[in-house]
Amino acid sequence: xxxxxxxxKKVNLDKIYKIIESKKNITLVNILKxxxxxxxxxxxxxxxxDLITLLNEKFSIxxxxxxxxxxxxxxxxxxxxxxxxxxxxxxxxxxxKHYKTLTENADFNEDLFILIGEKSQELPVSTEQQILxxxxxxIVLKLIEILPKLIINIFKQYKISELxxxxxxxxxxxxxxTLFPLEKNxxxxxxxxxxGPLNTxxxxxxxxxxxxxxxxxxxxxxxxxxxxxxLLMESALVKEKYNLVAQNKSLNDLEEKIxxxxxxxxxxxxxxxxEEISILSPDKxxxxxxxxxxxx
Numbered sequence: 001x002x003x004x005x006x007x008x009k010k011v012n013l014d015k016i017y018k019i020i021e022s023k024k025n026i027t028l029v030n031i032l033k034x035x036x037x038x039x040x041x042x043x044x045x046x047x048x049x050d051l052i053t054l055l056n057e058k059f060s061i062x063x064x065x066x067x068x069x070x071x072x073x074x075x076x077x078x079x080x081x082x083x084x085x086x087x088x089x090x091x092x093x094x095x096x097k098h099y100k101t102l103t104e105n106a107d108f109n110e111d112l113f114i115l116i117g118e119k120s121q122e123l124p125v126s127t128e129q130q131i132l133x134x135x136x137x138x139i140v141l142k143l144i145e146i147l148p149k150l151i152i153n154i155f156k157q158y159k160i161s162e163l164x165x166x167x168x169x170x171x172x173x174x175x176x177x178t179l180f181p182l183e184k185n186x187x188x189x190x191x192x193x194x195x196g197p198l199n200t201x202x203x204x205x206x207x208x209x210x211x212x213x214x215x216x217x218x219x220x221x222x223x224x225x226x227x228x229x230x231l232l233m234e235s236a237l238v239k240e241k242y243n244l245v246a247q248n249k250s251l252n253d254l255e256e257k258i259x260x261x262x263x264x265x266x267x268x269x270x271x272x273x274x275e276e277i278s279i280l281s282p283d284k285x286x287x288x289x290x291x292x293x294x295x296x
Contacts, residue, residue, distance in 0.1 A: 003265070003268050003269060003272060006261060006264055006265045006268055007265060009261055010258060010261040010262060010265060013254055013257055013258050013261060014258065016254060017251065017254045017255070017258065020247055020250050020251055020254065021251060023247060024244065024247040024248070024251065027240055027243050027244050027247060028244070030240050031237060031240050031241065031244065034233050034236060034237040034240065035237065037229075037233055038189065038230050038233045038234055038237065041226045041227075041229045041230040041233070042189060042226070042230045044222070044226040045187070045223055045226035045227040045230055048219050048220070048222045048223035048226060049182060049185060049187075049223050051219055052182060052216055052219050052220060052223060053182060055212055055215070055216050055219075056216065059212040061212055061213055061216045077159060077160075077161040078110060078111055078112050078158065078159070078160060078161060079106065079107070079111045079112070079160070079161055079162040079163070079164060080111070080112045080113070080114065080132070080151065080154065080160055080162070080163045080164065081102065081106050081111055081112070081113050081114070081164050081165075081166065082113075082114040082116070082147070082151075082163075082164070082165045082166070082228075082231075083098070083102065083113065083114070083115055083116065083117075083120040083123065083165075083166045083167075084116040084117060084120065084138055084165070084166070084167045084168075084231065084232065084235040085098075085116065085117030085118065085119035085120045085138075085168070085235075086117055086138060086168065086235060086236070086238060086239040086242070087117075087118075087239065087242075088119075088242065089242045089243075089245065089246045094168050095119050095168060098166050098167075098168060098176075099119075099122070099123070101166060101175045101176055102123060102166060105164075105175075105176070106123075108123065108124050108125050108126050108130075109126045110130075111130065112130055112131075112132050112154070113125050113130055113131050113132065114131075114132050114133045114134070114147065114150070114151075115131060115133070115134040115135075116134070116135050116137075116138050116143065116232075116235075117135070117136070117137065117138055118136050118137075120134070121134060121136075132150060132154065133146065133147070133150055138232060138235055138236055138239070140232050140233055140236045143232055144228070144229045144232060147228050147232070148221075148224055148225035148228045148229070151163065151224055151228065152221050152224055152225075155180075155224075160180065161181075162178060162180060162181065162184070163178070163179045163180040163224075164176045164177065164178050164179070165177040165179065165227075165228075165231045167231055167234060167235040167238075168235065168238055169189070169234050169235065169237075169238055171189040171234065172188075172189065172234075173188075174186050174188075177231065179223075179224065179227050180224075187227060189230070189234060
């Protein structure tokens with residue numbers, strides 16, 4: 001191979017390496033940022049949930065969200081399933097188990113669905129009317145403006161028996177997360193829960209404004225909002241970790257290619273130098289002359 005072409009190839013590989021390395025650094029920053037934000041919103045979700053529970057015990061709150069009595073009795077005891085999927089690398093198909101969980105627990109003829117990600121839309125939901133919202137991608141900044149408000153409005157309009165989230169995360173030990181009703185709540189992201197503060201309250205030190213029922217309704221909206229944001233971000237964090245794995249693999253592959261091209265470049269350069277020395281060497285000319293005389 002031409003020495004110049006070998007050098008150009010190595011230069012191009014170096015450029016690609018720097019580009020991917022830069023993307024990896026951005027991914028690491030995103031992972032750190034998302035981890036901090038998840039902890040922030042999870043703590044506020046737990047705070048709201050614990051305070052609602054305590055207020056309910058103290059004041060026997062009469063609230064539609066807690067008692068599950070419908071505001072408009074057009075839907076009876078339906079479940080909402082929020083299914084969030086991300087693009088996968090290397091065909092790992094980690095969503096197969098979540099698909100199975102949904103087929104075993106959701107009623108595709110009656111329940112309501114919020115579907116985020118292309119894979120989520122493979123669910124065999126009977127009618128389009130059951131799909132409250134769908135998006136091909138988990139764009140967190142956009143969805144945190146839409147989903148919490150949408151879910152809260154559905155709760156205000158209909159009788160909902162359960163609100164469940166299904167996402168892919170190693171921090172979730174349950175098959176799915178139940179956010180409502182509160183007595184069934186199993187929302188825990190193991191790493192963050194172990195590192196978060198415990199919530200303790202002495203309600204006798206505070207006055208509740210406005211009256212407890214309205215205050216709890218506001219708290220419930222905060223609880224749903226912070227919980228939804230935590231789960232959207234946790235799913236996005238998993239995607240960033242997939243990206244990091246892919247970027248590390250690309251960098252390792254490039255390092256090996258760069259190493260081989262460096263060896264090839266040095267070897268080719270050395271061979272050319274030897275060839276040039278051989279051509280210019282007077283000893284070689286003398287040997288050729290002697291060979292010609294001996295064969296003359």
